[in-house]
Amino acid sequence: MAQAQGQQLVAHVEGQQHPIGIYLKIWGLLFVLSTASYLVDYFHFQGYLRWFLIIVFMLLKAGLIVAVFMHMLWERLAMVYAILVPTLLLMVLLGIGALEADYTFFTRGVFFLKGLF
């Protein structure tokens, strides 16, 4: 009897059950953020303001989807860290890519477009 109760407790904890209201709110917020990021293009924002707004809206949307829709907010930290921390390694790849691109652009300028540098 006690064992059955214990198992039921585990089974109950395994499912992610949350009120529907929170999904609807996040859904609405995602619509607002998508509209905002479209308006960045529509109103032709340029330069650093454009980059800043694009990145902010992108990260907010991504964060909301992962945290609420994918239930990361309610998972145990062992799980959250196992999935999210390795993605930080991508920053290294991003940095290498940027360095390599600058170098390629420079050599192309020197050899293909004489007089650019």
Place this chain on the structure above:
Amino acid sequence: MTQAIRTTTAQPLPLPEGIPGIVADWSSDQRAFKNVPWGKAMMWIFLLSDTFIFSSFLISYMTVRMSTTDPWPNPSEVFALTLWGKKIPLILIAIMTFVLISSSGTMAMAVNFGYRKDRVKTFVLLLLTAALGATFVGMQAFEWTKLIVDEGIRPWGNPLGAAQFGSTFFMITGFHGTHVSIGVIFLIIVAIKVIRGDLDHERPGFMTGRKGKYEIVEIMGLYWHFVDLVWVFIFAVFYLW
């Protein structure tokens, strides 16, 4: 020196929270991911590997875009549509974004009603998600056709500027569209399982001896939200940048 701690197996052992929780979970000499069904942990690990695939694509896109000496075609104009005699920038991509976000919302609701064992609502919401996903793929097919036939954009070059535009565009959106298409197929499979009552009666699935449970709807949901998540990044760095 030795200290015996009395424990009982009647209830599950208490799980510490925070950093001590991470140490306890990983050193527990059992499964590391507590409260997470096996299939869900595996889906997360697959999604992590898929994150690396899409990130590699997006970072190589950044690299070729930064290193090209030709001008990059303006996505705002390339993806504009003429509606009611007016040229609206990027409108097709904006509609695709809204379609995919709507499908993410219906998917989240399907997972919720699944855990409530509401078979009919879960089925309807899963089919609605699949329909929105199919709409997205259809619009993408329209977009590809427009770019290939009308604008003459090819993976190896285009009349608008940098040749790398075509190669990265077809590679990235093609891979994403494939993910959406596979997702639509699996959504239909899961929807059929739900309405047939396979999950209520714990019937084992195709190619597995594991009992059917409503957690498969949540696992399907993780994949679908991931597809939406990837689109968030593609939309931001490819179409808006």
